[in-house]
Amino acid sequence: MTGSETVLVTLEAGVLRLTLNRPDKLNSFNEEMHLALRAGFERAQADSAVRAVLLTGSGRGFCAGQDLGDRDPRKGGPAPDLGHTLETFYNPTLRLIRNLEKPIVCAVNGVAAGAGANIALACDIVLAAKSAKFIQAFAKIGLVPDAGGSWSLARILGEPRAKALALTAEPLTAEKAADWGMIWKAVEDADLMAEAGALAASLAAGPTLGLGLTKRLIHASATQSLDEQLDMERDLQRIAGRSADYAEGVTAFLEKRKAEFKGQ
Numbered sequence: 001m002t003g004s005e006t007v008l009v010t011l012e013a014g015v016l017r018l019t020l021n022r023p024d025k026l027n028s029f030n031e032e033m034h035l036a037l038r039a040g041f042e043r044a045q046a047d048s049a050v051r052a053v054l055l056t057g058s059g060r061g062f063c064a065g066q067d068l069g070d071r072d073p074r075k076g077g078p079a080p081d082l083g084h085t086l087e088t089f090y091n092p093t094l095r096l097i098r099n100l101e102k103p104i105v106c107a108v109n110g111v112a113a114g115a116g117a118n119i120a121l122a123c124d125i126v127l128a129a130k131s132a133k134f135i136q137a138f139a140k141i142g143l144v145p146d147a148g149g150s151w152s153l154a155r156i157l158g159e160p161r162a163k164a165l166a167l168t169a170e171p172l173t174a175e176k177a178a179d180w181g182m183i184w185k186a187v188e189d190a191d192l193m194a195e196a197g198a199l200a201a202s203l204a205a206g207p208t209l210g211l212g213l214t215k216r217l218i219h220a221s222a223t224q225s226l227d228e229q230l231d232m233e234r235d236l237q238r239i240a241g242r243s244a245d246y247a248e249g250v251t252a253f254l255e256k257r258k259a260e261f262k263g264q
């Protein structure tokens with residue numbers, strides 16, 4: 001458990017479930033929630049008992065980005081240094097999410113706005129309730145996309161759609177997000193947590209080392225040539241091929257039984 005109620009943390013059957021928990025503020029980020037979420041992903045990285053992460057939100061929203069109550073200009077004083085808050089709070093968590101070599105499932109249970117939308121997009125497999133919406137809310141308040149959104153949106157959607165979403169802040173439905181390939185799938189609201197939980201559990205029972213190396217390869221493809229990628233596949237396959245899970249996977253296939261991976 002973290003010491004904060006702003007992110008609920010449970011570990012069951014290898015799945016670390018992180019639930020953003022400020023429902024009356026649509027799970028928007030205050031400093032406490034930033035630190036608690038970061039602590040959750042640090043634990044995911046350090047704890048070998050964690051073999052997959054499931055990120056979701058409590059209440060009717062997933063996450064509405066930064067808590068704007070903490071940015072109220074009417075309180076006076078100098079303008080906040082938002083570059084400092086990104087560097088201190090959002091960016092370390094985004095880097096942890098991106099670099100975690102274990103699968104991260106995100107169950108977007110309701111509206112995902114601003115940094116909340118982009119944190120969801122940083123996860124590996126995103127399922128969303130059909131009632132959920134993704135909003136690049138930054139344009140509504142004079143900010144630029146952050147939490148990796150300017151990078152992930154352009155990569156996932158291409159410039160035309162990325163620009164339209166970011167410049168208009170128009171809400172994108174979960175179904176359209178799935179049609180556009182921005183998320184894995186939109187599911188009935190009532191089925192979301194069961195489906196996301198089952199997916200996370202199945203990934204947690206998988207060959208964790210190989211899954212982590214697979215993530216590394218796919219991430220590297222964004223900046224590498226085919227030649228470099230082929231070399232990297234060779235190197236990482238060498239590592240995967242020496243793992244206990246590979247031996248178990250092949251043995252299980254030959255013995256016509258289900259593999260029992262240990263994550264090593």
Ligand code: T3D
Nearest residue numbers: 024025026028064065066067068069082085113114115137
């Ligand atoms: O500052 C930095 O560190 C830089 C980093 C910035 C990252 C960012 O994320 S900037 C973008 C910040 N987020 C937004 O601009 C979104 C603001 N919220 C909304 O536009 C809407 O709430 C939604 C479209 C997300 C949902 O609309 P709706 O109609 O479903 O709900 P609502 O009535 O607006 O919100 C429900 C409650 O949550 C409400 O509180 P109340 O009136 O019932 O007491 C509302 O004030 C609160 N809430 C929603 N979003 C935020 C929030 N409170 C504080 N901060 C929020 N971001």
